[in-house]
Structure formats: C-alpha cells, structure tokens
Amino acid sequence: MNILVTGANGQLGHEMQICAKNSNHKFVFTDVAEGYEKLDITNLDAIREKVKENDIQVIVNCAAYTNVDKAESDFDLANLLNNTAAGNLAQAMKEVEGTLIHVSTDYVFQGDKNIPCKEDWETNPLGVYGKTKLAGEKSIEATGCKHIIIRTAWLYSQWGKNFVKTMQNLTASHDSLKVVFDQVGTPTYAGDLAAVISHIIETNQLDKTGIYHFSNEGVCSWFDFAKIICELSGNTCDIQPCYSEEFPSPVKRPHFSVLDKSKLKQTFGFKVPYWTDSLKKCIAELAEAK
Numbered sequence: 001m002n003i004l005v006t007g008a009n010g011q012l013g014h015e016m017q018i019c020a021k022n023s024n025h026k027f028v029f030t031d032v033a034e035g036y037e038k039l040d041i042t043n044l045d046a047i048r049e050k051v052k053e054n055d056i057q058v059i060v061n062c063a064a065y066t067n068v069d070k071a072e073s074d075f076d077l078a079n080l081l082n083n084t085a086a087g088n089l090a091q092a093m094k095e096v097e098g099t100l101i102h103v104s105t106d107y108v109f110q111g112d113k114n115i116p117c118k119e120d121w122e123t124n125p126l127g128v129y130g131k132t133k134l135a136g137e138k139s140i141e142a143t144g145c146k147h148i149i150i151r152t153a154w155l156y157s158q159w160g161k162n163f164v165k166t167m168q169n170l171t172a173s174h175d176s177l178k179v180v181f182d183q184v185g186t187p188t189y190a191g192d193l194a195a196v197i198s199h200i201i202e203t204n205q206l207d208k209t210g211i212y213h214f215s216n217e218g219v220c221s222w223f224d225f226a227k228i229i230c231e232l233s234g235n236t237c238d239i240q241p242c243y244s245e246e247f248p249s250p251v252k253r254p255h256f257s258v259l260d261k262s263k264l265k266q267t268f269g270f271k272v273p274y275w276t277d278s279l280k281k282c283i284a285e286l287a288e289a290k
C-alpha cells in the first residue's frame with residue numbers, strides 16, 4: 001500500500017516515521033516545514049495531486065492546530081486546519097476509495113462526569129480547539145469516505161512541544177510550581193499512538209470505519225503527571241496542587257476526560273501500555289537525545 005502522512009514534523013508525525021521503518025508499505029512523509037515533501041493540507045487540489053502522483057490508498061493525518069490557549073483568539077486558522085483541512089483529506093480519500101486515519105481529542109468532551117468517556121457519548125467542547133476538532137470529525141463523516149478517527153489525549157514525546165518537556169524545564173529552573181489537580185485524564189505517549197496506527201495498517205483493518213478512543217492505561221491529574229515527570233527527570237521542585245482558576249488561561253478545559261478504550265482494544269486487538277511505563281521510556285529517550 002502507499003500511505004501519505006501529513007504533519008510529519010509534529011510529535012505523532014515523527015513517531016510515524018520511526019514505525020514506518022519496520023513496514024514494507026511505501027510511506028510519503030509531508031509537512032509545511034522544510035525537510036519534508038511539501039503538502040499544505042488546507043489546499044485540496046495539492047492533496048489531490050499528491051494522492052494521484054503517489055497512488056495513495058491511505059492518509060494518516062498528523063497535522064493540526066494544537067495550541068489550545070491561542071486557538072481562543074485564532075478561530076479562523078484553527079478551524080481551517082482542524083476542520084476544513086480534515087474535510088479536504090477525507091474528500092481526497094473518498095475520490096479514490098481510500099481510507100483516512102485521523103486523530104482527534106478528549107477535548108471534544110465537556111468532562112463533567114467522573115467515568116471514562118465512550119465514543120458514543122454526547123460531545124460538548126469547552127473551547128475553540130475542541131470545537132474545531134469536533135467539527136473536523138463531522139466534516140470527515142460527511143464526505144462518506146472510509147475513516148478511522150482516533151480520539152486521544154495529553155500527547156507527549158521527545159519531539160516538539162508538550163507537557164513532559166515543559167515540566168522538565170520548569171522543574172529544573174524553579175524551586176516551586178503550582179499545577180492543576182482538578183483536571184483528570186490519561187497521558188498518551190506518541191510512540192504508542194503511532195504503534196496502534198501502524199498496527200491497524202499492518203493488519204489491514206482499514207475498513208473498520210468509526211471513532212475510537214486511545215490513550216495509555218491509567219488515570220492521573222496534570223498535578224500527578226508533573227510530580228512523576230519531575231521525579232523521573234531527577235529534578236527537585238516543590239510542586240503543589242492548585243485549582244484550574246488559580247492557573248490563568250483563556251480557555252476552560254474538561255475536569256474529567258479519561259477515555260474508555262474498550263472499543264479500540266476489542267476491535268483491533270491491541271495491548272495498551274500503562275502510562276508510567278511509557279513515560280519512563282520517553283524520559284530515557286529525552287536523556288539520550290541531550
């Protein structure tokens with residue numbers, strides 16, 4: 001199969017490049033950044049051309065607008081990338097009867113129940129990022145293309161910008177920090193997400209259209225996440241729990257967005273690693289990359 005990866009320079013995109021090394025399929029890695037085959041996913045004709053040129057059967061969309069705070073004052077660009085462009089990719093796959101593998105977020109949920117969110121639950125995003133990601137899901141569905149939408153949460157890796165790297169820097173440079181303990185979810189190592197996407201491709205389960213939830217196993221608050229990042233990084237910092245109101249942000253985030261992964265595990269037969277096991281792996285990679 002010929003597989004097009006968009007947003008290859010992002011966290012998930014980098015991890016897809018690593019997984020692709022063990023595949024016999026042909027991968028075409030694209031981004032708007034230098035060093036990649038150029039593909040701007042806001043341009044439908046450019047997508048069509050790339051699909052035709054490379055006889056693409058599957059697109060893995062790793063491109064998105066992921067700055068949650070900034071999205072509040074940048075609706076047009078967030079919507080263009082997370083909604084319109086997702087629809088473009090779906091349209092291009094519909095035209096060649098291919099499959100779009102797309103990634104969405106726990107932030108489509110309001111997060112006001114303290115039980116794990118299932119795929120068929122009512123959505124009610126609290127901010128622009130979540131709203132545009134939800135609109136993207138709907139735009140994909142509206143094209144009628146074969147699609148696998150994986151909602152994930154709290155993604156981190158050795159690449160790009162993420163909570164693990166932010167906390168490593170902050171706990172190394174501050175004596176004390178406050179981190180919210182009233183937002184509960186599950187971190188996801190981007191390497192594990194790339195592994196599940198690769199598993200779906202390699203086991204040819206691309207016709208199982210639908211929405212699926214994926215994160216690592218377990219549950220924690222951002223405060224707990226910060227504590228263990230600090231400890232595993234060998235830093236000493238007095239991290240104290242605080243309420244969301246105490247940490248200034250232009251956007252409300254869900255209080256409880258733990259994802260129920262039963263559907264994905266049963267459908268695709270994938271064993272999900274526990275969150276601290278994957279965190280240890282990532283911290284070792286970060287130490288090695290220094």
Ligand SMILES: NC(=O)C1=CN([C@@H]2O[C@H](COP(=O)(O)OP(=O)(O)OC[C@H]3O[C@@H](n4cnc5c(N)ncnc54)[C@H](OP(=O)(O)O)[C@@H]3O)[C@@H](O)[C@H]2O)C=CC1
Binds near residue numbers: 039154
């Ligand atoms: N990060 C997280 O915590 C979570 C992410 N997700 C979802 O997972 C997916 C992957 O996220 P992540 O790897 O963190 O994303 P990143 O922000 O790390 O990467 C996104 C990539 O898309 C590129 N990009 C931006 N605009 C375009 C464009 N017009 N055309 C093509 N590429 C473009 C970016 O380039 P540049 O950097 O130059 O803008 C970047 O390389 C996204 O769908 C995201 O919504 C879901 C839950 C949690």
Ligand SMILES: Cc1cn([C@H]2C[C@H](O)[C@@H](COP(=O)(O)OP(=O)(O)O[C@H]3O[C@@H](C)C(=O)[C@@H](O)[C@H]3O)O2)c(=O)[nH]c1=O
Binds near residue numbers: 152
């Ligand atoms: C840096 C910092 C953050 N926080 C809080 C802010 C926020 O509520 C929480 C996490 O901070 P972040 O900025 O990493 O959060 P955020 O960018 O909202 O992370 C989200 O990104 C998008 C793309 C997703 O899809 C979500 O799944 C989720 O990963 O921790 C503190 O309480 N203290 C701190 O010192």
